[in-house]
Amino acid sequence: MSILIENVQFNNKEIDIYIEGNLISEIGDVNVEAEHVIDGKSKAAIPGLVNTHTHAAMTLLRSYADDMALQEWLSTKIWPVEANITKDDIYWGTKLACLEMIKSGTIMFNDMYYHGEIAAKAVKEMGIRGVLSEVFFDMFDETKGEKGKKKVIKGIEELKQFKSERVIPALGPHTIYTVSGEGLQWMREFADKHDLLMHFHLAESKKENEDFVKKQGMRPVPYLEKIGFLCENLVATHCVWLDKKDMEILARHKVKISHNPVSNMKLAVGAMLPYNDLISAGCHVSLGTDGCASNNNLDIFESMKFAALGQKMFTSDPTTLSASEVLKMATKSGAEALRTNGGEIAEGMLADILLLNLKDPAFTPNHNLISNIVYSANSSCVDTTICDGKILMRGRKVEGEDTILSKANEIAADLVQRSLNK
C-alpha cells in the first residue's frame, strides 16, 4: 500500500509525505502516484503518540468509582469487579481502549494486564502497536511464583504465534511489594534470554518506599540494582518518590521512566515525578496515562498538558518542561522506550503519523503550533491517524466504531452486574 499526503504543514513548511508499505519513504516535494492521496491543506503532520503505561482492558471500569481513598477504592470497587473479568471482557475492553487511542492519536501502547493473547487479538484487529505483558506477582510465595512463571512462558509463546510486528510480547513484573527478589531476578533472566521489554510499577507512593525500607533496610532502587533487575529494557512507571541516588542508579542502567501525571494527581500520590532532577541525572522519560480506572481516559494530548503544567507548579517555575520537551516525551521518547523505529517524521521511519485539523479555534491563531498542540488543543484535533502505513482514522471516523461502543457498553454493564450479584 502507498499513501501520499499532499501540502501538509510540517516544521513550519508545506510539504508532501509519501508512505510506501509501513515506512515513510519520501518527504518534500514528492511527485509519485499513490493508492491513497490525502489532501493535507489546513492540516499539520506530527508523529503518532506513544503511551508507555496502560492497563487497556480496564477501560471497562472507566468512571466506575472515583474520588475515593486508594485502599478503599481498590478493595471495595476495583478488585471485586476484576475478580470477575472474563476473556470476552478483556477482548472488548481492549478493543474499546484501542478505539479511544486511535481517536486521540495514540498509535502504540505499553500494556500490563491479564490474558495477553486476548488483548493481542484486539490489537492485531485494530491496527495499532501493543507491547503486551501479563501482569506477574508471586506475593513472596514460591508456589504462586511457579504458577505465575508457567503462565508467563505460555503467554509469551501465545503472543509470538500472532507473528505480527505490531504485537510485541513483554514481561510485567507488578511491583516491589508484590514480587519477590527471586521472582524479579527470574524475570530479568527471562527478559535477557528472549530479548523482551519489562514493564514495572516503581515508587508510586511514599508508603511503598517506606514499607520496603522497614522490611529490607534499604530503598527499592538500590535493592533492584543489587539483585540485578535494572536494565535498559525495563520501563518503570510512576517514579514519583525517588531521591538523587535512586535517579543516578536508574540513569546508569538506562532504565526507561514512564511519567503518568494524570493518574498521579488523581490518586493524590503526594508529589510529582522529579522531572528536572531526572533529566539532570541523565534519565530517559516518556509519557503514560495509566489505566482508565484511575485517569479516566487514555488521552495523551491531555496528559501532555498535565505533565507540563504539573511540573511548572511543582517546581514553581513556568520554564520547567516546555511544550516541545513534552511533545518529544510523548513521541520520540515513547518510541525509544518501546524500542520502535518511530516517534519521528523522517524518511525511513515507521509510518506512524497524525494529521491535525488546523481549522479549529484551538489552532487559531497559530503563532506556535507546538504550544497550541500541548496547551490549547484537545485530542479531538486529530483528523487522521496512520499507523504502520495504514489509515486507521480519517475525518475522525474509525471502522467498526459503533459496534465496539455498543458492545463495550453491554459488556461493562454485565461485568458490574455479575460482580454485584456475587
Add this chain to the structure above:
Amino acid sequence: MSILIENVQFNNKEIDIYIEGNLISEIGDVNVEAEHVIDGKSKAAIPGLVNTHTHAAMTLLRSYADDMALQEWLSTKIWPVEANITKDDIYWGTKLACLEMIKSGTIMFNDMYYHGEIAAKAVKEMGIRGVLSEVFFDMFDETKGEKGKKKVIKGIEELKQFKSERVIPALGPHTIYTVSGEGLQWMREFADKHDLLMHFHLAESKKENEDFVKKQGMRPVPYLEKIGFLCENLVATHCVWLDKKDMEILARHKVKISHNPVSNMKLAVGAMLPYNDLISAGCHVSLGTDGCASNNNLDIFESMKFAALGQKMFTSDPTTLSASEVLKMATKSGAEALRTNGGEIAEGMLADILLLNLKDPAFTPNHNLISNIVYSANSSCVDTTICDGKILMRGRKVEGEDTILSKANEIAADLVQRSLNK
C-alpha cells in the same frame, strides 16, 4: 421561539425538555408542538458552563509566548503587543473567544479588558452572555485615576445602549498593586449606585501579598475590608495565597471567588487555591480559565479536570473536590456569582443547555455520567449549545465559524507584525 428536546438523558432518566422564549418551560414527558424539535437520543443534557474569569480578546495571543518567567513574559512579549491592540483586534478577538466558548459549552463569561463596547458588539452577535468590564488602574496617580474613572463612566453608558440582557456591564478594578485605595473605594461606590458587579484579581502570587504588607503593614484582604471594598457583588479571581483570617473575611462579605487552576499551574504561582479551607470558611467558589495568553484556551471542561486533580494533589487526598462538586462550580456557582438565573436545568430557569454526545469513547461505558464529564471527556463531547433559548451550535457547527477563524488568523498575524515593526 420554542424548542423541544426529546428523549434526552437527564439525572439518570430519559425525559423531554421544552423551551419557550428564553426559559425552560417544562421538563418530563412533554406533549407540545415546538418550532424546533431536537432528537435527544444518545445525548445527555447539562446546564451550560459559566467562566468567571477571562480576558477574551487576548485569545489573539494564544500560544504567542509560553514557558517563560512571568515578568519577562509580560514585559517582552505580552505588553508590547497589547500596546498596539486596536478596536478591530478586540472585536475579532472577542468573536473568536465567543466561538471557542460556544464550541466548548460555555454560555456565559466574566470578562475584563479594554473597549467593552466593542466586546459587547461581539457578544451580542454571538449569542452568549458576557459580563463586560473595562480594566481600571490608576497606578496610585490621581490624574490617571480621574482619566480612568471618566472612561469607566462612559464605558458603562455605552454598554447600557446595547439594551441586551446578555450584555451585562460591570467594573474591572485590576489589582491591589495597580489601583489605589481611593480608586477602589470609588469603584465600590459606583458599583453600589449602579448595582454592578466588580471583577478583581486577588492574591494570585505570594510576592504581591508580601509587597503589600511591606507597603501598608497589613495583608491585602483585611485592608480591602477596612476601606470598604469587599461585598457580595465582587468576583475576586485567583485567591491562591489566602490565610484563614482572609478566608473568614471574604466569606463574611460574601465575596465570590473564581478559581483558575490551569492559569495558576501554567504561570507557576506556587500553590493552589485552598479549596477545602475556603469551603469550611463558607466561601463561594466558581471556575474560570483566565485569558488565552496564560492558559492557552477557554475550555471549562479542561479546567474542571485540572481543578479536581489539582486539589487532590495539593491536599494529598483523592476525595478532595469530587466530580459533582466541580461540575457545580462550573455551572450553578458560576451563574450565582454572575447573578443570573441559570446554571441549572429546571422549570423557570434560563434556557442555557448543553447536549453531550454519549456516542463517544469518553462516555463508554457510562457507569457515572458526571465522572465521565469531568474526568474522561473533553469539550468536543458538546454536540449542541443552547443559550437564552437559542441554538448556537448543533452537530458542532456554529454559524459563521469559518469567517471568524480566518479573520482572527489574519488579524492576529497583523497585530504581531505591527508590534514587531515598532
